[in-house]
Amino acid sequence: MSVRASVLAQFERVAQEQKKTLAPLTDDLVLLESGLDSLCLAVIVAQLEDALGVDPFSAAEDAEFPVTLGDFIELYEHAAP
Amino acid sequence: MPPRDGRSLWDAVRAAGALAERALWGAEASVRLGELVGGSSLGGRLEELRGRSVLVATRDQLTAALALLELDGVARRLVLCPPDLPRKVVPFVMATAAVDAVVSDRAALEAGSVGTLVTCSARLAPADSERAGPHHTEWILLTSGTTGVPKLVVHTLASLAGAINGDRVQTVPAVWSTFYDIRRYGGLQILLRALLGGGSLVLSSAAESTGDFLIRAGARGVTHISGTPSHWRRALMSPSAHRIAPHYVRLSGEIADQAILDHVRACYPGARIAHAFASTEAGVGFAVEDGLAGFPASLLTQRGAEVELKVEEGSLRIRSARTGIRYLGSPGEPLADRDGFVDTGDIVELRGARYHFVGRRGGIINVGGLKVHPEEVEAVINGHPQVQMSVVRTRKNAITGALVVADVVLRTAPDSAETGRVAELEREILQRCRDALSRHKVPAAIRFVRFLGVAGTGKVVRQHA
Numbered sequence: 001m002s003v004r005a006s007v008l009a010q011f012e013r014v015a016q017e018q019k020k021t022l023a024p025l026t027d028d029l030v031l032l033e034s035g036l037d038s039l040c041l042a043v044i045v046a047q048l049e050d051a052l053g054v055d056p057f058s059a060a061e062d063a064e065f066p067v068t069l070g071d072f073i074e075l076y077e078h079a080a081p
Numbered sequence: 082m083p084p085r086d087g088r089s090l091w092d093a094v095r096a097a098g099a100l101a102e103r104a105l106w107g108a109e110a111s112v113r114l115g116e117l118v119g120g121s122s123l124g125g126r127l128e129e130l131r132g133r134s135v136l137v138a139t140r141d142q143l144t145a146a147l148a149l150l151e152l153d154g155v156a157r158r159l160v161l162c163p164p165d166l167p168r169k170v171v172p173f174v175m176a177t178a179a180v181d182a183v184v185s186d187r188a189a190l191e192a193g194s195v196g197t198l199v200t201c202s203a204r205l206a207p208a209d210s211e212r213a214g215p216h217h218t219e220w221i222l223l224t225s226g227t228t229g230v231p232k233l234v235v236h237t238l239a240s241l242a243g244a245i246n247g248d249r250v251q252t253v254p255a256v257w258s259t260f261y262d263i264r265r266y267g268g269l270q271i272l273l274r275a276l277l278g279g280g281s282l283v284l285s286s287a288a289e290s291t292g293d294f295l296i297r298a299g300a301r302g303v304t305h306i307s308g309t310p311s312h313w314r315r316a317l318m319s320p321s322a323h324r325i326a327p328h329y330v331r332l333s334g335e336i337a338d339q340a341i342l343d344h345v346r347a348c349y350p351g352a353r354i355a356h357a358f359a360s361t362e363a364g365v366g367f368a369v370e371d372g373l374a375g376f377p378a379s380l381l382t383q384r385g386a387e388v389e390l391k392v393e394e395g396s397l398r399i400r401s402a403r404t405g406i407r408y409l410g411s412p413g414e415p416l417a418d419r420d421g422f423v424d425t426g427d428i429v430e431l432r433g434a435r436y437h438f439v440g441r442r443g444g445i446i447n448v449g450g451l452k453v454h455p456e457e458v459e460a461v462i463n464g465h466p467q468v469q470m471s472v473v474r475t476r477k478n479a480i481t482g483a484l485v486v487a488d489v490v491l492r493t494a495p496d497s498a499e500t501g502r503v504a505e506l507e508r509e510i511l512q513r514c515r516d517a518l519s520r521h522k523v524p525a526a527i528r529f530v531r532f533l534g535v536a537g538t539g540k541v542v543r544q545h546a
Contacts, residue, residue, distance in 0.1 A: 017511075018520070031318055032291050038315050038449055042480035043525045050526070057479030058340075065317040065344060 003077045006051055010044045011036070011069075018043075027070030034069065054079045089154025090238055090276065091117075091212050097279040099254065105275075106301055107143035108286035108294075110203035114276075120205030122147035123184070128210050129197050131155050133182040136175060136195075138162035142263050142284045144186040144201045146272055152184070153238055155214040160221040160233070163264045164287055165519065170230055177233055177410035178221050221409060222266055224361040225452045228460075229518075233409035234361050234416070242273050243387070243403035244365035255280035255329075258298045260308030260316070262287070266361040267334045267450070271307050280305070292321040299324035307331035310341045311449035311481045317344055326351070331368070333357040334450040335482045336438040339374040346372060362416055363423040364403030366390065375429075375437035391422065396442055397429050398422040444474065448521040449481035458485060458524065461517045465510050467491050472533050473524065487524040490533055503529060 001009070008025055011034070015022040020035045031041065049055040056079035066072040094100070094114060101115035112122075121127060122144060135156045139145045145161070152159055160178045162171075174180070175195070182197040220241060223231040257275040261268030263284065275282035283298045295316060298306065306327045308316070313332060316322055330345055330352045337356035345354055357368035358376070366388055369376050381390045388401040400422045407416050417423045426445060429436040446453040455473035462471040471489045478484045489510065495502045507527050514523040 030292075030320055032315065038311060038480055039521055042449075042478045042484055045480055046476060046478060046484055046486075046525050055479065058477070065314060067318055067320050 003052065004073050007044075007048065007073050007076055010047050010051070014040050014043050014047070025069060027068060027073070029069040030067060031069060031072060048076065052076065087217065089213060089218075090273075091150055091153065093238075093242075094150065094276045097277060099279060103254065103279070103281045105143055105146050105282050105284060106297075107141060107203065107284045108289045108297065109141070110143055112143065112147060112203055112205065116205055117147070117150065117208075119208055121151060121208040122201050122203065122205055123151055123199055124202065124206045125209040126199045127151060127155060127208075127212065130182050130184070130199060131214060132157050132216065133197065134158035134160070134178055134180050136160045136162055136178070136180045136183045137201075137264075138166075138171075138183055139186040139201055140164070141186050141203070142268075142286065143203050146263055146282075146284070147203065148184045148201045149272075150276070151212055153218045153220075154216055155212065156182075156218050157216050158219040158221060161223065161264045161269070163223055164262055166223065166231070167229075167519075173230055174223065174233065219406075222264075222269070222361045222405075224266075225454065228454075229457045232411060234405040235407050235409055236405055238273075240364060240403055240406065241269060242277055243401065244270070244359075245274055245277055253304070256283065256302050256304045257281065258283035258285070258301075258303045258306045260285055260291075260294070260306075260312035261334070261450075266359060267307065267309070270359065270365065274305075291315050292319045295319055295321040295324045299326070303327055305329040305331070307333065309334040309450035309482075310337050311335060313341055313345055314480055317348055322348055329353045329355070331355045331357060333359050333368075335447050337374060340479075342372055342374060358397075358425075358427075360425055362405045363399040363425045364401060364405065366397070366399045366401075366425070373435070375432070375435040378431060378434050378436055381436075389422075392429055392431075392436070393422075393424075395428045395430075397425045397427045397436075399425060440475065446473075446475040446483050446485055448483055448485060451519075451521045453485055453522045455485075458487065458514065458518060458522050461514050462487055462489060462510055462524075465506075465513055467493075467506055468510065470533060476525065481521075484525040485522060486526045486528070488528050488530045488533060490530055494529070494531060 011025060018040050022035045023029055056075045066075050103114045105112050133156055137145055137148050137159055183195045184199050184201045186201050220236045222234045224234055226232045257271050257280050259268050259271040263269050263272045283301045283303055285294055303325050304327055310332050327349055330349055353370055354372060355368040355370045358366040367380055391398050404423045405416050408414055426442040428439050428442055430439045444455045458473040459471050462468055469490045469492045471487050473485055473487045475483045476486045510527055
């Protein structure tokens with residue numbers, strides 16, 4: 001599975017688990033408007049670390065916080081081992 | 082300025098002056114402090130609350146702030162009900178605090194029978210009586226306990242306002258804001274800073290997105306703003322992060338790591354950035370403004386300081402006039418030791434000339450500023466008939482600082498061919514947790530293990546971080 005597909009799959013899975021209505025997953029979707037709160041995003045980051053073996057947030061301390069889903073995916077694509 | 086002995090919150094607010102220009106701005110309604118001179122949020126019923134133990138249980142933060150302003154000095158006791166207090170513990174809180182009156186902005190509160198129910202509204206009625214009273218009102222703040230039942234911490238206005246420095250005169254009145262709810266210690270600090278320091282306050286709202294809140298705070302010209310590191314991580318993910326241009330940014334309630342301090346600095350290069358240590362029990366310990374994670378070891382040896390710090394058995398301990406006074410209704414559980422030091426339970430480690438926070442004693446997990454006691458989660462997991470034992474631990478997280486995860490030992494381990502059964506058990510255990518616990522307490526991951534480390538004490542081994 002590509003990094004992008006893994007990220008998108010986690011968004012869908014966590015939204016379902018946490019009973020959140022997910023906005024359509026486009027690259028320009030603002031994360032804070034995705035329907036997911038901080039706790040959901042935190043769970044996604046943890047599950048992606050298990051699935052992909054990277055946590056780009058802790059790996060690069062100077063990385064900017066992602067604003068859109070596109071930024072988020074890019075962060076993982078650049079960090080993927 | 083901290084109120085002088087015996088002066089009520091309203092008297093201290095009035096003494097700070099300029100009431101007509103100052104306001105409390107909520108998401109839905111706002112009140113100028115000047116309107117409170119002749120107006121009341123309590124519908125002309127302040128007298129009924131004189132000398133009472135009052136539960137302030139409002140949906141809205143603005144109405145809560147108004148009630149606190151009017152009732153300090155009048156009520157015997159004010160119990161601040163946080164917004165997410167589970168209904169099932171309300172009767173316990175009311176009994177423990179001997180509540181005999183409730184202030185609410187809801188038509189009816191499902192809290193059983195109370196002596197008096199007073200409705201509180203941001204639509205002010207003419208003030209009916211003198212807002213002064215003989216009472217040194219006790220302020221009761223709730224904090225989470227190991228079994229899911231909250232602990233009630235007694236403060237006074239003097240202990241709560243002890244860290245508010247009145248000698249730093251603001252040339253321009255501060256516009257404060259906070260991501261916190263003001264019914265929590267961190268948020269209440271900001272409410273009091275605004276009220277006692279001659280400023281205004283933009284209140285957050287649970288019903289509002291982070292982006293909308295930032296836009297609203299920016300429109301009010303916010304100058305001073307506080308939140309947990311998790312609040313700030315969320316704010317920096319918002320396209321509206323640049324809608325505010327604060328002079329002062331404060332982080333508290335969680336460990337502020339170097340990354341978040343650097344991110345905040347990069348976003349608000351002109352701001353003073355402080356990270357503070359405070360807790361409901363220990364009060365405000367210190368605030369550090371050097372932009373570095375941790376705190377200088379020299380804070381432990383300052384002579385004549387208002388706050389004395391020491392490290393014993395690895396944890397930070399604090400003695401000051403800002404700590405809570407006692408627990409209500411927890412007989413035999415002192416809030417401070419014999420010398421008056423409060424054990425924060427926060428484990429610190431000396432690296433060079435600086436102490437760094439490394440975790441919590443007892444494995445307490447801080448998820449975005451909300452405490453999780455592992456025992457409470459383990460009790461729910463262990464209730465599953467297939468579970469022999471479990472240990473709940475913290476997992477570091479870039480968004481909320483930490484998440485809850487669980488290691489579980491099953492009574493009979495399914496063999497490797499039964500992967501379907503393992504997934505099913507995981508789902509069942511998580512469902513139990515979701516049914517019984519607040520969302521932040523539900524494990525983000527469950528790992529099935531064959532055994533858990535057990536210490537010589539017979540207890541499961543917990544690690545600090």
